[in-house]
Amino acid sequence: MLLHYRSGQVTRWVRVEAQAPGYRVVLEGRSFDVVVRRSDGPLLDLLVEGHPVEAIVVSDGERRIIKVGDRDPVTILRTEGARRATGPAGPPEGRLTAAMDGQVVAVMTRQGDRVEAGATLVVLEAMKMEMRVVAPFPGRVRTISCAPGDVVERGRVLVDLEPEPSGETLPG
Amino acid sequence: MRSGLITRLLIANRGEIAVRIARACRALGIVPVAVASEADDGALHTRVAAETVPIGPPPAAASYLRTDRIIGAARERRCEAIHPGYGFLAQSPEFAEEVERAGLIFVGPPAAAIRLMGDKMAARRAMAAAGVAVVPGFEGTGDEDDVLLRREADRIGYPVLVKAAGGGGGRGMRVVRAPEELGGAVESARREALKAFGDARLFLEKVIEEARHVEVQVLADARGGCLHLFERECSIQRRFQKIVEESPSPLLDARMREDMGQAAVAAARACDYVNAGTIEFLVGMDRRFFFLEMNTRIQVEHPVTEMVTGVDLVRAQIRIASGEALPVRQEDVRQDGHALECRVNAEDPARGFTPSAGGILLASFPSGAGIRVDAGVATGDVVSPYYDSLLAKIIVHARDRQGALERMQEALGKTAILGVETNLSFLRTILAHPVFRGGAATTSFVERDLSAWRPQAAGLPDDVLIAAALADTLRPAPVQAALSHGTGDEETDLFSPWGRLDGFRTGAT
Numbered sequence: 001m002l003l004h005y006r007s008g009q010v011t012r013w014v015r016v017e018a019q020a021p022g023y024r025v026v027l028e029g030r031s032f033d034v035v036v037r038r039s040d041g042p043l044l045d046l047l048v049e050g051h052p053v054e055a056i057v058v059s060d061g062e063r064r065i066i067k068v069g070d071r072d073p074v075t076i077l078r079t080e081g082a083r084r085a086t087g088p089a090g091p092p093e094g095r096l097t098a099a100m101d102g103q104v105v106a107v108m109t110r111q112g113d114r115v116e117a118g119a120t121l122v123v124l125e126a127m128k129m130e131m132r133v134v135a136p137f138p139g140r141v142r143t144i145s146c147a148p149g150d151v152v153e154r155g156r157v158l159v160d161l162e163p164e165p166s167g168e169t170l171p172g
Numbered sequence: 173m174r175s176g177l178i179t180r181l182l183i184a185n186r187g188e189i190a191v192r193i194a195r196a197c198r199a200l201g202i203v204p205v206a207v208a209s210e211a212d213d214g215a216l217h218t219r220v221a222a223e224t225v226p227i228g229p230p231p232a233a234a235s236y237l238r239t240d241r242i243i244g245a246a247r248e249r250r251c252e253a254i255h256p257g258y259g260f261l262a263q264s265p266e267f268a269e270e271v272e273r274a275g276l277i278f279v280g281p282p283a284a285a286i287r288l289m290g291d292k293m294a295a296r297r298a299m300a301a302a303g304v305a306v307v308p309g310f311e312g313t314g315d316e317d318d319v320l321l322r323r324e325a326d327r328i329g330y331p332v333l334v335k336a337a338g339g340g341g342g343r344g345m346r347v348v349r350a351p352e353e354l355g356g357a358v359e360s361a362r363r364e365a366l367k368a369f370g371d372a373r374l375f376l377e378k379v380i381e382e383a384r385h386v387e388v389q390v391l392a393d394a395r396g397g398c399l400h401l402f403e404r405e406c407s408i409q410r411r412f413q414k415i416v417e418e419s420p421s422p423l424l425d426a427r428m429r430e431d432m433g434q435a436a437v438a439a440a441r442a443c444d445y446v447n448a449g450t451i452e453f454l455v456g457m458d459r460r461f462f463f464l465e466m467n468t469r470i471q472v473e474h475p476v477t478e479m480v481t482g483v484d485l486v487r488a489q490i491r492i493a494s495g496e497a498l499p500v501r502q503e504d505v506r507q508d509g510h511a512l513e514c515r516v517n518a519e520d521p522a523r524g525f526t527p528s529a530g531g532i533l534l535a536s537f538p539s540g541a542g543i544r545v546d547a548g549v550a551t552g553d554v555v556s557p558y559y560d561s562l563l564a565k566i567i568v569h570a571r572d573r574q575g576a577l578e579r580m581q582e583a584l585g586k587t588a589i590l591g592v593e594t595n596l597s598f599l600r601t602i603l604a605h606p607v608f609r610g611g612a613a614t615t616s617f618v619e620r621d622l623s624a625w626r627p628q629a630a631g632l633p634d635d636v637l638i639a640a641a642l643a644d645t646l647r648p649a650p651v652q653a654a655l656s657h658g659t660g661d662e663e664t665d666l667f668s669p670w671g672r673l674d675g676f677r678t679g680a681t
Contacts, residue, residue, distance in 0.1 A: 048638055
């Protein structure tokens, strides 16, 4: 089962496969053996690679709120995939970041370009996975701060997109 | 005499304090009757009460502040007494009078004491006359012209505070750092005071720099008994709202504690006080203390006093109101161990602590030895944008301050309120801060040492993602289309009623 989660502009995917005695969880190429010790309502008691993880997980539509141990809770959205992650809930400031550590393989736009929501702006690649950074809303490309071949860290700003509503003459 | 006069009590409040009062009623064998606005239909405070009377639409002015409906509800349900809690009508002398005119018992002080202490200028005069030191300042008739006020401000020394006679909790107040700012501050404070309190009278107080806020709990009965239950230190404030409180104060020594306790009793006696009240003092760097104001009601932070003294203040309030004598003698009141309270508010530290409304998907509180939680919400409840943001109070008690700090850190880590944003991460930051841990925090602490604080961008640790994925694998939930763009624009609408509050909230302090 492949699941996608979004936190801010960052989308990450997780593959969960049954594997006795529990599950094999693949996070962007890295694999973890997970045993479910208890699953009781919102409480989830796991062994991840032998380490106990006590979590509370609640959901509300796409929203997932996870509190692990005594740490502060984290809110993420479950999405249907990378493309899905470009819905209207994007940040107003339009600073699009790398969703993972990886290499920039293509920059599909230029400064000053007018782009529609969903347009691919940058393509990243890591561990044989390709990830597209797409425009979450229609706008104009203010700055591009990466180039093909750059190795970028997750969270690094790649493109600064200025919101600009669709013109009536433009399609879509 | 048992609390025989009162068999049914109407709680004219909501949230955690209404829950707290209902619990005290049950302990005394009294039937608690709740009131609820339409926004609070089915709220926790109605679930713990024996019965609930609906009192109107969500805005407080149409429900919780409607004297007529509240007294009508008490009569209809054959209650003998009304407990006002804090905020709302708790410090309205007119309400106290009307309750008594209706032949009901007001669980609180006499209207005259509320009225005197509600007029900050009259209160200063009364306290000075009773030999209690007030903050150096000037109070005349309240409508002095700028020339006279400027002369007085020069005498007091800058910075000075321009305060409204009808104010409190930071409202109608201006800090003036230089003579040329005085005229403008007086004008805007007058305007604000007239609008907020219908009373334009102003007075001046010297700003006590690096002050500590230390208050003393008093209890008085109608038979002439009056005692204090030691102090609470409440210097940890954000925009005049207390966030963390403790007892004992790390500042006081035995001598000062005794002096402040005696001053508080003198203050209460000077206004013929009956029931529970709090005398707030400011303590300067030279350790001199000054009367600031008296709160003529139960306080939000009363549990820390209960934890160290073992006296149930709300029960004492009800017993005193039904004519009983004080439950203890002064010489039997002890300050045992150390107690801390943290206020968990529905507010978003990432957005300047704006109130956060919404559904509580899960509320889970710590328990165990030395831990008490006074909560106003539970899983499934909705935090509406109409009332104050207090969700719950986490209170701990331990042998000493160090033990209490550790216990509180642990308790906050075990507190989960999911679905609305809370200030829990901010509370934990305060608890871990060396200035607070060292017992040296003043009322400037939050503003000076934590103004740059922002919640850490949580990132997405592997274990969080793994837990989410396993939860979705084990219990796949249908994705609700209507909520598929949650956390988006609709939040803005929910927040909008708060946009005009300018950071101050009425009521509980």
